[in-house]
Amino acid sequence: MHADFYASGAWIARHGKPTTAKAIAKAEMLAFEPVDRFLDQLGKAGIVVSPDRCRIASDNAIMLWQMVRRGLGVGIVLRSIATQTPDLVRLLPNWTGIPVPVWLVTHGELRTSARVRLVFDVLAEELAKRIGDRAGA
Secondary structure, three states: OOOOEEHHHHHHHHHHOOOHHHHOOOOEEEOOOOOOHHHHHHHHHOOOHHHEEEEEOOOOOHHHEEEEOOOEEEEEEEEHHHOOOEEEEEOOOOOOOOOOOOOOOOOHHHHHHHHHHHHHHHHHHHHHOOOOOOOOO
């Protein structure tokens, strides 16, 4: 999966639409905790954001997504979620985004059960179909 910078239409109406990495870096950022790790990952992706730009920080992706929806700032949202969220605007459409790994795991002993293996395989197949970035790429 991939995540990108998004803001709500209401936030953009108040602050304008950032169209460059420098403009994103000056925006009110909704950050993931720990903030230093979040900012380090953004820096590796070419977006250098000062810690004082992080208006709110949380380790809860759903809460941050809701705050982006409600116009509290710019945030990182999974493409597959954002494309299904009315009024979210992708801010840097030519940016490759941040890769986000998805893991489907189970206890090793459960893999020996034919029924569990079947459910696991169906889940893996459906996740692969649904979380692809086809809609947002």
